[in-house]
Amino acid sequence: MYTIQEGYAPFREYQTWFRICGNLHTGRTPLVVAHGGPGCTHDYVDAFRDIARTGRPVIHYDQLGNGNSTHLPGMPTDFWTPALFLEELDNLLKHLGIEQDYALLGQSWGGMLAAEHAVRQPAGLKALVIANSPASMALWLSAAAKLRSELPPEVQATLLEHETAGTLNSEAYKAASQVFYQRHVCRLDPWPVEVRRTFDAMDEDPTVYHAMNGPTEFHVIGTMKDWTIIDRLSAITVPTLLISGRYDEAAPEVVQPFADNIAGAQWVIFEDSSHMPHVEEREQCMKTVSNFLTANL
Numbered sequence: 084m085y086t087i088q089e090g091y092a093p094f095r096e097y098q099t100w101f102r103i104c105g106n107l108h109t110g111r112t113p114l115v116v117a118h119g120g121p122g123c124t125h126d127y128v129d130a131f132r133d134i135a136r137t138g139r140p141v142i143h144y145d146q147l148g149n150g151n152s153t154h155l156p157g158m159p160t161d162f163w164t165p166a167l168f169l170e171e172l173d174n175l176l177k178h179l180g181i182e183q184d185y186a187l188l189g190q191s192w193g194g195m196l197a198a199e200h201a202v203r204q205p206a207g208l209k210a211l212v213i214a215n216s217p218a219s220m221a222l223w224l225s226a227a228a229k230l231r232s233e234l235p236p237e238v239q240a241t242l243l244e245h246e247t248a249g250t251l252n253s254e255a256y257k258a259a260s261q262v263f264y265q266r267h268v269c270r271l272d273p274w275p276v277e278v279r280r281t282f283d284a285m286d287e288d289p290t291v292y293h294a295m296n297g298p299t300e301f302h303v304i305g306t307m308k309d310w311t312i313i314d315r316l317s318a319i320t321v322p323t324l325l326i327s328g329r330y331d332e333a334a335p336e337v338v339q340p341f342a343d344n345i346a347g348a349q350w351v352i353f354e355d356s357s358h359m360p361h362v363e364e365r366e367q368c369m370k371t372v373s374n375f376l377t378a379n380l
Contacts, residue, residue, distance in 0.1 A: 085135045091152075092144075092178035094171050100151035101175060104132045105140030112184050112209050112380045113140040114372075117172065119191025119215075120285070121163065121307070122292030124150035127281035128190050130361045133369045139376065142179065147171055148291040149284070156290045160306060163294040165199050172200060176207065186376055188212035191333070191358065192296075195312065198341070202318040210379045211319065212372055214326040215333045215358050218340035219311035224303055226334035230267055238262045242302075251298040260299050267332040268358045275362050316344035322379035323348040324372065328356030328363065349375065 085105040091098040102125070107113055116131045118124060125143040135141045145152040146168055155162070176182040184207050189197030194216025201211050217223035231239065238259045245256035269278055285292055297304040323345045327338050329352055342350050351371050356363035 085140075092175050094147065094174045097147055097153035097155070099144055099147060099153075099171055099175055099178075101142060101144040101179070103140055103142050103179075104135035105138070107140050107179065107181065109138065109140070111139045112186055112376070113142055113179075113181055114186045114188055114376065115142045115144075115172075115176070115181075117187065117189040117193030117196050118143075118146065118149075118281075119189075119193045120149065120292050121146070121168070121192045121295040122149055122285055122289060123192070124281045124284045126150070126277045126284070127275075127359070128193075128361060129277045130365050130369065131188065131372070133365070134373050134376070137373050137377075139373070142181075144175055146291075149288070154288055154290070156288060158290070158294075160294040163291055163306065165196065165307075165310070168196050169199055172196065173205075181207070183207040184209060186210040186212070186380060188214060188372065189216065190214040190361070191216055192307075195310070198312050198316070198319070201321065201323075202312065202315045204318060204320065208321055210376060211321050211323045212326065212375065213323065213338075213341055214361070215328065215331055216341075217333055217337040218313050218316065218344075219337075220303060220308050221311065222337045222340070223333070224308075226337045227303075227332060230332060230334070231263060234262055234266075246302055251302075263299075263332075266357065267330055270330060270355075270357045270363055278359065278362060313340045313344065316341060317346075319345045322375075324375045325350040326360060326368070326371070327352050328358060328360050329354045330357040332358050 088103045118128050125145050132141050187197045194213040241259040295305045295307045325341050353360035353364045360368040
């Protein structure tokens, strides 16, 4: 087994919670895991701790505003930017003393953040895993609209009715949204407890998600709605693994620019998964990531 250490990294006047599974001082390049959202918690990507069984330390953290880190429900929308979370990630790497040697895995929004980090070509970044992430929000919205159009007509009608009326907190809207989530976010039924824990936490404090994304995965009206990294991807030079699921809301056309513009990028599509292969096909996903890291570090 492996040791577990939790702590806080001071960031500005706030605190970033982190957890280390394994020993940072064995000479193995550690894997840092950035969760999605924006506004999720580390819980739903907890499965990546399995990689620590191979002897590679794995670091999870909760991004500012979420989980065990400082919550800031009163902050204005323009406080929540990619630049803020890039600064937080840099701060965490320095706090842990690993800024000269680390691998980075980002899931969904975390992969967007990881790509933003990687295009700056930080000296210590040795390998990159972008899991279930869009290269632009325009592509994401287009894919989401297509997937939404394939939902049962009555579900589509309910979604539109409540979006038009602005009644996005209604039980009917949440139930209709869940039909989409069950198809394209996590196809396990019931959802694993750690996935449920993240969604419950977001319901409790949706500050970051609402500011940057919007009320749902397919109704994006937040500050990220015009985001793209496509024109900067050629700056990524480290070994890169792309992950997505066959039924993923991050549809193939959403991931394709990463494959087209990052030299040598490998892409694995999990045939029985949607947006969370790390829980939907946990064993195979962990083996895929671990083998990639072993081959490149």
